[in-house]
Amino acid sequence: MIHTVNKSPFERNSLDSCLRLSVKGSPILLIEDGVLAATKGTSVSDKVAAAMNDHPMFVLGPDLQARGLGETDVADGITVVDYGGFVDLVCEHGTVQSWL
């Protein structure tokens, strides 16, 4: 199973719920406003860093770019993927749970 989060961690609890209800080892892909959780030096950075001990973390590049953000803004350990990478992740991990 792969988890996607599409809401900002500063506005909604989608990321918190995802972290609470995902088993260790399952990957998390941040998309749409969810990409804001991947940026450095925020109030949720520590939480995201801790989550990386249990989950491979990915962030969708086009959604970063659309918001004026790039790879240099992304915290260490989070992998930036393009749409093709998104498809690969879903094919590899099967069931998708979307935290809306």
Added chain:
Amino acid sequence: MSEEIEFDTAGITKKFMYVNRKAPYGTIYALEVLEAVLISAAFEQHACIVFVDDGVYQIKKGQDTEAVNMKNFSKTYGIIEMEKEDADEDEDMDMEWRIIVEKESMEARGLSPDDFVVAVEVIPSDELAVIMAEQEIVISG
């Protein structure tokens, strides 16, 4: 036209989970997920209907929507409970249904199992995470 059409009803059975995370009436999510759940009953699929975060308010007792001019669909969750009971009792039916409330979400909102319109399993998040990981199809709202 006397030919009878035969439908193959012995199809594939999959494990579905429905994750309800939004309170009713503010958005259309709760009603849409409920409709999807009822469809999966018609196709005799396995289903876990889960209430997490504000989704727990979907099954709160005593909803009265008259003054907001919206249909009170909380009674429809009773049909889910009936489907579950049918599935439990009918040995020939290969269909397992569970109605689950996440313990942490319920307690954070000052609710208890007595507050709900249906009988639920109250399960802590670490156990619910494992159940979720076992699903084949997850529909969230």
